[in-house]
Amino acid sequence: SSQLGNAAAPLSKTTVEYSxxxxxxxRKLADLMGLSASALKPGKSEKNSQGLPAIVLTLGKDFKGAGVSLTTPTKAPEVDKSTADKTVCAS
Structure with missing residues (x-):
């Protein structure tokens, strides 16, 4: 990977530009970062330090840090359900 530098101006939203x-x-990168489809910007990619095409990830003001999704989940996570009338071993 290469760092191409900072954006010309701060962006409000994170974007992924690609050829x-x-x-x-x-799409995989956007999914891993929790980005919506609107973050994807097809077009011309930049060249990295080896002269190969590079996907350009530009972090916007919506970026809160590594591991923090930029969008809310569409579905609540699955959790184990139990009721008070069941005896459950907590081992």
Missing amino acids: PDQADQA
Whole structure:
């Protein structure tokens, strides 16, 4: 990976810019970061230090830190359910 530098101006939203042949990888990156589809910006990618096409991730003001999703989950997580009338071993 390479760092291409800072954006020309601060962005309000995080974006992922990619070339058409990088669409699958760009969608995977967006998914890993919890980005919505509106963050994906198809077009022309930059070249990295080896001269290869690079996906450009530009962090916006909505970025809160590593591991913090930028969007809310669409579904509540599955949890074990129990009621007061059941005896459950907590081992």
